[in-house]
Amino acid sequence: MLEKALVGGRGYWRWILALGVVIALGLVSYLRQFAFGLGITGLSRDVTWGLYIAQFTFLVGVAASAVMVVLPYYLHNFKMFGKLTILGEFLAISAVTMCMLFIFVDMGQPTRVLNVMLYPTPHSLMFWDMVSLSGYLVLNVVISHVTLAAERNSVPPPSWIRPVIILSIPWAVSIHTVTAFLYSGLAARPFWMTAILAPRFLASAFSAGPALLILFCLVLRRVTRFDAGREPIQRLAIIVTYAMLINVFFVLMELFTALYSNIPEDVEHFKFLFVGLEGNTTLVPWMWASAVLSVAALVLLVNPKTRHDERTLAAACVAVFLGLWIEKGLGLIIAGFEPSPLGAVTAYTPTVPEISITLGIYAFGLLLITLLYKIALSVRGETAA
Amino acid sequence: MRDRGRIITGLAVFVAVALAPVWQAALHGAARRPDPKIVTTAKQCVEPTAAMRRDHMELLNAWRDTVVRRGQRTYVAADGKTVTMSLTGTCMKCHPNKKEFCDACHNYLAVSPYCWECHIEPKEKS
Amino acid sequence: MGQDRRGFLKLAGLAAVCATARESLTRLAGAAETEPRSSAKAPKVRWAMVVDPRRCLEQESCTACIDACDHAHNIPAFTNPRHEVKWIWKTRFDEAFPDQDSRYIDPALTSEPVLALCNHCDNPPCVRVCPTQATWKRDDGIVAMDWHRCIGCRYCMAACPYGSRSFNWEDPRPHIAHEDPDFPTRTKGVVEKCTFCDERIDRGELPACVVACKAKALVFGDLNDPDSEVRRLLRTRFALRRRAGLGTQPEVFYLV
Structure with missing residues (x-):
């Protein structure tokens, strides 16, 4: 099956080459970090986690979102998503791999x-995160492999795979819950110590992930013969809409509790994000951009006219993805450290090597998903001529 | 077998790379067996020489865990002799010549124990 | 042929997973990590420190304790404050005690810096989160560090409410003024902090900072001994603990 990824047109190989270049640059930067230490990044004794861990957190959500196509198809016999499950599972594989790489590059002693x-x-949540992430990776590799092999041989998948698939559903929820617990159990960090963190993570995951899946489907329709179909995409759009509404609602609840109770250590983190603290306004434009993107996305999604039009839907999905990436892939982790428990605000700006490593990992994830989608579509004979 | 040429070239490259140690040794002459120099006048290390030569890494690992994690600092050797478990305080007092003693074998075997990233090696004339 | 290759790959993958899982599970189940430190006979000790800020302030701009610690533990001096390594240091009163409203307290006390160090909490959040037990609480209460085992994930730093932990963002060696060969340096990529001088305590000595303090502003002793100096001070004077409301049970006390 793997050999199917080795056959492709000129555009395919150009894309692979481009990703390879970004990966190579990231690798070179990583080797520099490996030799020098994490001092090569913008991190500091007060802001000890940054871009890497934030990407990890965001991508756990993307990985978990596969459940949004798997669950309706397998639990509710929602046939329409039949073509999409494999795309969701492959997205999960690629996202979990990126998560692991982001954890790895964040280690001081890799x-x-x-x-x-x-x-x-x-008693360490990090141990459980390792267990749940690697378990989720294995589950998705097994499930996608078995179902795709059955499809290639035009036989129904073996019956033992069904309970495995059912197991992957709560497991997907668990990976993001455990990841939220990583943060929400820390008394030292009031910004994260909120019971709603895990639900919030899930809501943002179930909007960002399916939004990405919609975008992938639209891209695949252009560059391959694969067509997810109009109706499944519309159904996914409804999932994105509801999840995004819930996510924004949750964020507003956080804001209310912090701002109305007016406990300084709760308020300060939000101040840092939206107006700046002690003169540090690094994230302020980003967070407002995130807010605008989220609202704009909701307007486009809630309105049936714009949701039904695939061009505005695509714009909405981009807005959802970017808005949530800023919220979770930048704001959430960094603001936990600003201010520090001692009240210090320390500037954190990712450095060039740090960004290069981050892009390298994203390129690796994209490469993985390209290869996997290529295999899946080749099996179905739906690749571009 | 249209790809015969390519396959044979590939195989040849593989064999050449895999046998690198052999032709490297043939080219540059094989490395000589190391002869770690013992400068101490003591008759025996904490355990018999053969055991030390074979198991010093396990012993040091055990010392490390006992001292760091259990706070016990005295080692009772097989013959009942007691020593303080300390790399710099005990081992290197008898073997201050790290370059000729530790490194001689470690370099030969291409192992690089990371002890010295933290533990300070005795001052030596280079 | 294709089938054979795939079968081989599958088997190899499965074997790798099983081998790792087995090792992990046996360690989890077995007594691999039991640390038999205390014998039933020995009376249990609980080390603690009492800081007397007024006495400390008598010696204006004195840094004897900090210097002694830096020297005893090969602590690097990074000029970049973002990479600083601190075991015991001076910090602003409102930073050390953010939940103490200090507006009307004697400014002699609150306008001057106070000493901060690892609190060796009885309920340490850093130990709870560490994924490798590279930091753990000894039976005598010291929150110890195993720099051989630390993977540098910095979860402990996120969990510590006191900023007591430092990370080696780069190789500390070039930044150490005088290397003391009797104590290791650290390597890049590990977390470090005050260890209450466990190496000195195991030899029956007092921590280096306590010995160095000429003003006798630092008192070290056994909380479980009712006749100890620390217990006498805590009985006769009122003492603060940093962020006591978090339930970490710090064992460094500040006399008021």
Whole structure:
């Protein structure tokens, strides 16, 4: 099956080459970081996690979102998503791989990373995150492989795979819940210590992930013979709409509790995000951009006319994805450290090598998904001529 | 077998790379067996020489965990002798010549224990 | 042929997964990590420190304790404050005690910096989150560090409410003025912090900062011994603990 990724047209190979270049640049930067240490990044003793961990958090959501096509298809026999499940599962595989890479590049001692398994520590949420992420990766690899192989051989998938698929549904919820617990259990960080963090993570995941899937479907329709069909995309759009509404609602609830109770240590983090704190306004334009994008996306999504038009739907999906990427892939992690528990606000700006490593990992994820989608579509004979 | 040429070239490259140690040794002459220099006058290390030569890394790992994680600092050797478990305080007092002692074998075997990234090696004339 | 290759790959993958899982599970189930430190006979010790800020302030701009610690533990001096490594340091009163409303307290106390160090909490959040037990609480209460095991994930730094943990953002060696060969340096990529001088305590000595303090502003002792100096001070004077409301049970006390 893997050999199907080795056959492709000129455009395919150009795309692979472009990704390869970005990956290579990221790799070179990583080797520099490996030799020098994490001091090469913009992180500091007060802002100890930044771009890497934030991307990890965001991508866990993308990975978990596969459940939004798997669940209706397998639990509710929603046939319309039949063509999409494999795309969702492959998206999950690629996103989880990126998550693991982002964790890996954030390690101060990457060569010792297996200590997490050599000295398993159940009272650490990071141990459970490792368990749930690797389990989710294995589940999706097995499921997509078995179902695709059956499809290629034109036989129904073996019956034992169904319980595995059912298991992957709560497992998807667990990966994002455990990732939220990573943060929400820390008394030192009031910005994260909120019971709504896990639900918020899930809501943002179930809007950003399916939004990305819609965009992928639209791209695939252009560059391949694969057509997800109009109706499944519209159904996905409804999922994006509801999840996005819930996500924005949750964020407003957070704002209300912090601002109305007026507890300084709760308010300060939001101040840092939206108006700046102690003269530091690094994230302010980003957060307002995120707010505008989210509102604009909701306007386009809630309005049936713009939702039904695939061009405005595509714009809405881009807005959802970017808005949530800023909210989760920048704001959420960095603001947890600003101010520090001692009240200090330390400037954090990702450095060039840091950004280059980040882009390298994203390119690797895109490469993986390109190869996987190529395999899936080749099996179905739907690749571009 | 249209690809015969390519396959044979590929195989040849693979064999050449895989056998690199062999032809490298043939070209540059094989490295000589290391002869770590012992400068101490003590008759025996904490355990017999053969055991030390074979198991010093396990012993050091065990010392490390016992001292760091259990706070116990005295080692009782097989013959009942007691020593303080300390790399710099015990081992290197008898073997201050890290370059001729530790490094001689480690370089030969191409292992690089990371002890010295943190533990300070004895001052040596280079 | 294709089938064979695929079968091989599958088997290899499965074997790798099983091998790792097995190792992990046996360690999880077994007593691999039991640390038999205390014997039932030995009376249990609980080390703690009492800081007397007024005495400390008598010696204006004195840094004897900090210097002694820096020297004893090969602490690097990074000029870049973002990469600073701090075991014991001076910090503003309102930073050390953000939940103390200090407006009307004697300004002699609140306008001057106070000493901050690891609190060796009885309920340490850093230990709870560490995924490798590279930091753990010893039976005598010291929150210890194993720099051999730390993977540098910095989860402990996110969990510590006191900013007591530092990370080696680069190789610290070139930034150490005088290397003390009796104590290791650290390497890049690991977290470090005050260890209450566990190496000195195990030899029956007092922490280096306590010995160095000429004003006797630092008192170290056993909380479980009712006759100890720390217990006497805590009995006779009122003491603050940093952010006591978080339930971490800091074991560094500040006399008022």
